[in-house]
Amino acid sequence: MAERIFAGKIALAGNPNVGKSTVFNALTHLHQHTGNWTGKTITCANGIVRWNGKTFCLVDLPGTYALHSHVAEEDAAREFLQSNTADCIIIVVDATCLERNLIFTLQILSMTQRAVLCLNLMDEARKKSISIDVPALEKRLGIPVVPCTAATGKGLDHLMETVETLVENNSIKTTDQKNVTEFPPLSSFVHAAEQIAVETVTVDARIPDRDRKIDAILTSRRYGIPIMLALIALVFFLTITGANVPSEWLSYLLFACAQPLNDLITWLGAPEWLRAMLIDGGWNVLASVVSVMLPPMAIFFPLFTCLEDIGYLPRIAFNLDHVFCKARTCGKQVLTLCMGLGCNAAGVVGCRIIDSERDRMIAILTNTMVPCNGRFPAIISLITLFIVGTTQSSAKTFLLAAISLTCVVIVGVFMTLVASWLLSKTILKGMPSAFFLELPPYRRPQVGKIIVRSLRDRTMFVLLRAVCVAAPAGLLIWCIGNIQVGSDTLLTIFAGALDPFARYIGLDGMILLAFILGFPANEIVIPLVLMGYLSSGTLVEINQLSDLAVLLAQNGWTSVTAVCFILFSLFHWPCSTTCLTIRKETGSTKWMLIGMILPTLFGVTLCFIVHSISVLL
Numbered sequence: 354m355a356e357r358i359f360a361g362k363i364a365l366a367g368n369p370n371v372g373k374s375t376v377f378n379a380l381t382h383l384h385q386h387t388g389n390w391t392g393k394t395i396t397c398a399n400g401i402v403r404w405n406g407k408t409f410c411l412v413d414l415p416g417t418y419a420l421h422s423h424v425a426e427e428d429a430a431r432e433f434l435q436s437n438t439a440d441c442i443i444i445v446v447d448a449t450c451l452e453r454n455l456i457f458t459l460q461i462l463s464m465t466q467r468a469v470l471c472l473n474l475m476d477e478a479r480k481k482s483i484s485i486d487v488p489a490l491e492k493r494l495g496i497p498v499v500p501c502t503a504a505t506g507k508g509l510d511h512l513m514e515t516v517e518t519l520v521e522n523n524s525i526k527t528t529d530q531k532n533v534t535e536f537p538p539l540s541s542f543v544h545a546a547e548q549i550a551v552e553t554v555t556v557d558a559r560i561p562d563r564d565r566k567i568d569a570i571l572t573s574r575r576y577g578i579p580i581m582l583a584l585i586a587l588v589f590f591l592t593i594t595g596a597n598v599p600s601e602w603l604s605y606l607l608f609a610c611a612q613p614l615n616d617l618i619t620w621l622g623a624p625e626w627l628r629a630m631l632i633d634g635g636w637n638v639l640a641s642v643v644s645v646m647l648p649p650m651a652i653f654f655p656l657f658t659c660l661e662d663i664g665y666l667p668r669i670a671f672n673l674d675h676v677f678c679k680a681r682t683c684g685k686q687v688l689t690l691c692m693g694l695g696c697n698a699a700g701v702v703g704c705r706i707i708d709s710e711r712d713r714m715i716a717i718l719t720n721t722m723v724p725c726n727g728r729f730p731a732i733i734s735l736i737t738l739f740i741v742g743t744t745q746s747s748a749k750t751f752l753l754a755a756i757s758l759t760c761v762v763i764v765g766v767f768m769t770l771v772a773s774w775l776l777s778k779t780i781l782k783g784m785p786s787a788f789f790l791e792l793p794p795y796r797r798p799q800v801g802k803i804i805v806r807s808l809r810d811r812t813m814f815v816l817l818r819a820v821c822v823a824a825p826a827g828l829l830i831w832c833i834g835n836i837q838v839g840s841d842t843l844l845t846i847f848a849g850a851l852d853p854f855a856r857y858i859g860l861d862g863m864i865l866l867a868f869i870l871g872f873p874a875n876e877i878v879i880p881l882v883l884m885g886y887l888s889s890g891t892l893v894e895i896n897q898l899s900d901l902a903v904l905l906a907q908n909g910w911t912s913v914t915a916v917c918f919i920l921f922s923l924f925h926w927p928c929s930t931t932c933l934t935i936r937k938e939t940g941s942t943k944w945m946l947i948g949m950i951l952p953t954l955f956g957v958t959l960c961f962i963v964h965s966i967s968v969l970l
């Protein structure tokens with residue numbers, strides 16, 4: 354039914370990282386994620402293009418190297434193309450490496466001629482002094498060729514005009530070749546692609562290869578890892594420095610709203626218990642989550658996306674590949690860990706880029722050992738208070754905090770390696786698969802788009818999720834903090850029951866209870882601890898880190914408690930969204946449970962060791 358209203362269905366196909374999603378976004382005005390590395394898109398996305406009074410359905414397919422290939426992430430694209438449901442296929446190719454892209458193009462053309470070649474990245478080709486004889490290419494391929502620069506939208510109108518003509522002209526033949534086994538051998542496509550490239554592409558050989566020179570430093574054995582660590586520390590330094598003041602402002606502003614809201618609820622005639630529950634419970638937790646989380650996320654995500662757009666993420670994977678191979682797992686896991694830094698659920702889904710089933714499972718089960726953004730703010734606060742040991746806002750404090758945070762991430766990655774090695778020696782036996790990692794060209798980041806995209810799609814998404822979870826969790830903890838059983842509240846009874854065990858691992862009952870109640874979202878753990886410490890079950894206004902320091906010290910916190918908290922925050926069961934995502938991605942509750950138990954065992958063991966050493970000392 355829905356199909357009938359469209360003038361045609363158009364598919365965007367091509368090799369990975371050639372700009373398909375960028376074309377898709379420009380034509381549909383949607384916001385499909387783009388990124389300068391292969392495998393950014395892993396599922397098909399649909400959008401609508403309005404052109405010349407007509408409406409077309411546009412499908413963005415994951416990148417595919419060849420229709421022969423058997424990579425899981427490419428299945429969706431292959432199945433779609435072989436189903437022959439598109440009225441026209443826009444084959445997007447990278448003008449800077451046409452020959453390689455032509456292999457896939459020729460495979461598509463052996464199935465259908467209802468295609469247009471979108472010769473994308475023409476700006477980069479021009480910079481590299483690559484020129485392409487477009488009429489000759491059209492003649493050789495037998496389909497229209499449209500040069501484009503999708504990043505600026507140049508050429509896309511012409512592309513749509515060509516597509517429209519093609520869709521209207523239904524007579525163009527399509528070969529009913531649905532089974533890849535019927536294809537001629539890959540070598541024949543490779544040979545033909547080489548021939549066509551020789552005839553149509555000219556390159557000025559005098560232009561030096563800038564990317565190779567940069568890679569000689571950034572991916573070298575000697576400098577690669579130190580530069581990588583310095584860059585990560587720089588991102589954390591900028592995040593911590595920039596987030597400090599806005600966090601305080603937001604906190605003042607949001608807690609200041611509590612009084613008028615209080616008055617409003619009283620004026621509406623609500624009973625006291627309802628007022629207390631909504632304001633002292635829901636609003637105050639919400640205010641604290643937003644003020645603690647929003648500023649660092651609003652800085653971290655754009656900076657991280659910038660590294661992604663420049664093309665640095667695959668270089669990180671390249672630098673760490675040999676380390677991951679030693680742990681008997683695959684270097685592509687590093688890319689999924691990078692995705693996990695933002696949100697572990699996204700990291701788990703991102704594991705689809707790993708081809709081998711065994712390696713993918715290892716990557717999924719260990720993904721939560723890098724801290725997601727829900728855990729960063731609490732870790733940063735505790736580092737500043739207990740490890741750096743001062744709340745004074747100076748460059749030195751921020752630098753020390755950034756270096757400590759980098760060390761926390763290193764611990765996370767190290768334990769990921771340990772866990773991967775253990776898994777590959779036990780329940781996921783085997784050797785790491787060989788894989789093909791493409792280092793994309795360095796590209797200038799599109800700063801404006803990065804800011805909009807990371808604020809809207811990432812920051813707001815994570816924040817909204819936290820808010821949706823924080824307010825109800827605040828209500829719940831208020832309730833258990835105020836329901837009396839005998840002379841104690843439910844909160845003190847639960848925390849008291851957990852206390853003996855928690856003390857063994859350097860925590861206390863309230864902290865452990867907060868981790869348990871924080872299952873829906875990690876970002877609410879610290880607010881829950883604070884609420885628990887206040888006998889009224891009400892969250893007080895924490896405007897400054899020094900207020901937090903006083904409250905924690907009053908409840909017996911030392912630097913050992915902070916270290917154990919950070920370790921347990923790094924290694925414990927994933928949040929509910931990530932657990933559900935693990936179950937969905939592995940198709941099994943058993944693996945989800947392993948994904949919960951494994952990091953928790955690590956956390957308990959490490960905290961126990963740290964606590965025991967501190968007692969001995």
Ligand SMILES: Nc1nc2c(ncn2[C@@H]2O[C@H](COP(=O)(O)OP(=O)(O)OP(=O)(O)O)[C@@H](O)[C@H]2O)c(=O)[nH]1
Pocket residue numbers: 368369370371372373374375376386387388389390391392393394395415416417473474475476477501502503504505662796799
């Ligand atoms: N300079 C330049 N960069 C472009 C152009 N088109 C896309 N890009 C950049 O190329 C990178 C890859 O773009 P995507 O649209 O994610 O590529 P894709 O083909 O969808 O990639 P996969 O989903 O991994 O297959 C991004 O960093 C884009 O900003 C262009 O015409 N010029």
Ligand SMILES: [Mg+2]
Pocket residue numbers: 373374375386387393394414415416
């Ligand atoms: Mg894409």
